[in-house]
Amino acid sequence: MVKHIFYHFLETKEKEEENRRHGLQLGCSRCKLKEGNNRSPQFLHLFPWKIKKAISAQDLEHQIGLELSAKQVKEHLFIHWKDEAKGRVINGEGIPIQILDLNTGTEYQVFFTKWPSSDLYLIVGSWFKDLVVNKNLSSIITIGLYWDKKSKTLRVSVLGSSFECWK
Template sequence: MSLKPQILSKLTFIPSIMSNPHADEREKCQKKRKSTICESSSLRTSRRRYCNNKNEEEMNKEVSTTLKLYDDPWKIKKTLTDSDLGILSRLLLATDLVKKQILPMLGVDHARAAEIEEGTPISVWDIDTKSMHQLILKQWSSSKSYVLIGKWNQDFVRRRDLKKGDEIGFHWDPYNCVFNFCVLKRVMSEN
């Protein structure tokens, strides 16, 4: 019977070790922490100043001082000219904007079609009037410029009463797979 209490005491000792397997590591960390706390205050202060100055210098190098309140969604902007409003019913677009902002959104097949004579159809949602329109994007072979043709004059110029100097904008709407259109600025009429 004298063996049972000894076995019992050994069994109760084993779980206490097992429940805390990292006791040695914890003790080492606590000793290390105490030793760093015990450093002299002057050494700590000078080290802190050095670190703070170094961090400020690094932060100042990476901080931008320009304030940007929002990202302008109208990636394609155009101030209308006489030729954009004329009887040719076409809107001339800057080649670099088309290559950056329109062709990648159309996909490979439609981008290729835009570069040939037929062009490719694109859907345009007029945000102001909440109406959908179809235009054709094509590249002129003579000047390599891109134009929107089709019912540009009827659906946009006349219907929206666009004038020379008005600023319009387009941007791709990835959720609806259309280009959004908006009149951004109107010229003041001379009366």
């Protein structure tokens, strides 16, 4: 909080004559105190989706979960995790995480692991098919993901489709 004080040194003619009669010097006749906020405006996270993925119906038939690149995981997930959890995942051990589907409000307990033969990471669980099957997928959809630091959950939402997402 910043306080600004403004002094008004110009007196009215009557006040000036009265001060002369009493032998007073020119002084501050009025002060104005203005309080203001010196903090910069806070950024509103209106579009928090750090990771965006396009998914088609064919992807669902061949995948057991959602694949994420090493870059996506390191830049947007690992920065929020403890070293122990990161180490377990990198060594190929699956760790349980919570996912919250923001479209339905449904929470899922899933496993996050690394493919042993590649640099891809995988989120395994029934949430992946539920996310899209419940919406009668007819074309490619885009989902968004971000890690919520407060609740320590991965938040997911269907952001849109290339054509018609729902029948």
